[in-house]
Structure formats: C-alpha cells, structure tokens
Amino acid sequence: MIQENEVKELQKKAFEIRKMTIDAIGHLGVGHIGGAMSIVEVLTLLYYRVLKNIDPKNPQKEGRDKVVLSKGHAGPALYSILAEKGYFPKEWLYTLNGSDTRLPSHCDMNRTPGIDMTTGSLGTGASAAIGLVLGNRLNGYNDAYTYLIIGDGESQEGQIWEAAMFAAHNRLGNLIAFTDYNKLQIDGYTQDIMSIDDLNSKWNGFGWHVQRVDGHDLRALDAAVKNAQDTKERPSMIIMDTVKSKGFCFGEGIVGNHNMSFDKAKAEEAIKILNKCQGE
Ligand SMILES: Cc1ncc(C[n+]2csc(CCOP(=O)(O)OP(=O)(O)O)c2C)c(N)n1
Helix, strand or coil, X not given: CCCHXXXXXXXXXXXXXXXXXXXXXXXXXXXXXXXXXXXXXXXXXXXXXXXXXXXXXXXXXXXXXXXXXXXXXXXXXXXXXXXXXCCCCHHHHHXXXXXXXXXXXXXXXXXXXXXXXXXXXXXXXXXXXHHHHHXXXXXXXXXXXXXXXXXXXXXXXXXXXXXXXXXXXXXCCCEEEEEEECCECCCCEHHHHHCCCCHHHHHHHCCCEEEEEECCCHHHHHHHHHHHHHCCCCCEEEEEECCCCCCCCCCCCCCCCCCEECCHHHHHHHHHHHHHHCCC
C-alpha cells in the first residue's frame, strides 16, 4: 500500500505539473487546458510510481511500460511530466504548438521524446494500445504493461468498443485503461451530447475488470492500479471521476473549458490562486 509520505510527494509533483501546464498554455495564449488538468494525477502516478523500465535518457528502451494518451489533445499535461522527468529540456514547453516545435498540440511519437503513440484522432489510441500489448507479447515482454487513457466524450467512438471486445477476447491482462470521466466534451456535457451511462456496466459487459475511483485521489488510483495489475487474464478499466480544468480556476465549472484562450498574466494569476489553495 502506498505510504502517506509517498502520497504527499506525488501530490507535490501533481501540483508542479499543473503549474507548468498552465504556464505553458498561457505562454502560447490558447490550448486544451480542461482535459489536460483533469488527468494530472493519473499521469503523475504513472510516471512517478507505476511505470517500470522507463529511462528518460533512452525513451525507446526495449520492454518498457508504455502510455497511450488516446485523448491526444491533452498532450500539454503529458509534456509537463516528460519535461519534469528529463526526457527533454523544460524550455521546450514554451515552444508548445509553435512552428517547428517538438511539442505539437496533439501527441506525436515521431516528434517528442517519451511519447509512445501518436494520437489525436479520437478512438484510435485504444486500438494502438492493443497493438503495443500484442507486440510485447510476441517479443516475450510478458511483464510489460501498456496504460491507456481515453476521454468520456471519446468513448462515444465506435472504435473504442471494437477495441474493448478484442482486448477481452484476447485476454489482454497487460492492458490497463483509464477513462477520464470529467463529464464534459468539446461541445458540452457528455450526458447531453450522447450519454455513455452506465459506463461501469458497459465495460463489464465487454468482459473487462472494472473499477471506479476519484481520479484526483492518488491513494485510490494507486490501489486501483495494483488491483488491475493483479488481474491477469482480463484487461482492466479504471473509470476516474474527474473535474475538467481541475486547478485552473478560470476554467473549472465552465462548459467551454475545452480549449481556452488566456494570456501570461491570466496564467500567473491562476498559478497564484493555485498556490494559495495549496497553502504556499
Ligand atoms: C475522430 C475525432 N473526432 C473529433 C475530434 C475533435 N475533438 C477533439 S477533443 C474532442 C472532445 C473529446 O472529449 P473528451 O474525450 O471527453 O475529452 P476531454 O473532455 O477529456 O478533453 C473532440 C470532439 C477528434 N479529435 N477526433
């Protein structure tokens, strides 16, 4: 079980990642802040506790655990983590989505060290993650896991459910997926656009091991990942209840927080408020 001091360390990291992400998007002036902020805890847990065999100095290391951020528009949060881990210089964050940047708005494995799969066209990451699991199986890396993150709006894509069926049929126990259930997508509430409820029953029905947790609770997330790893013959889905734009006060609770425009001054103000909430 995760120790209290380890939780505190991870919370500190998550806090830093949030600030770096707000700062990078504020520097550019516009970006996918909402869906980036809602996955900060899961990314922090993965990169600072869960992933095995990764090496920032050798991003292509054979047999490593891999992450597929299928909701590839949330790349800025992942870039902050990768920079913090040392995959590339932190200054790169200020080139976010610029011309000739190595950090495009959506994840691109050919441009960014540490990105394991190119994503952005919603739904495709699930199939790609399955390919990575099968590749590991063929290469004898039986202990390597692939972690997949999808959005709730993304879950309306038919390709997700074809992948769900395939993964269960092929007993892909080394596939551990997360749904970032922040209840919002680009045009409004997921419930209004096309409801995905009852999500637990859907994944259960497709033969997956399903858990539901508060996606900002690092203890709960850690326990859920452990349970998922202990489930050997079935792929796992961890449904995370999250808040879109969590920690970016100008976006939280706003339906249009998907891709927001804000400048450096607003970013600084948001970071100040976040610091205050954190008691700094
Ligand atoms: C196939 C496809 N259709 C449409 C889009 C445009 N698009 C980008 S993000 C998004 C909403 C995704 O919602 P969700 O998965 O809930 O992401 P989150 O709210 O967590 O950012 C849409 C429709 C896309 N990237 N790919």
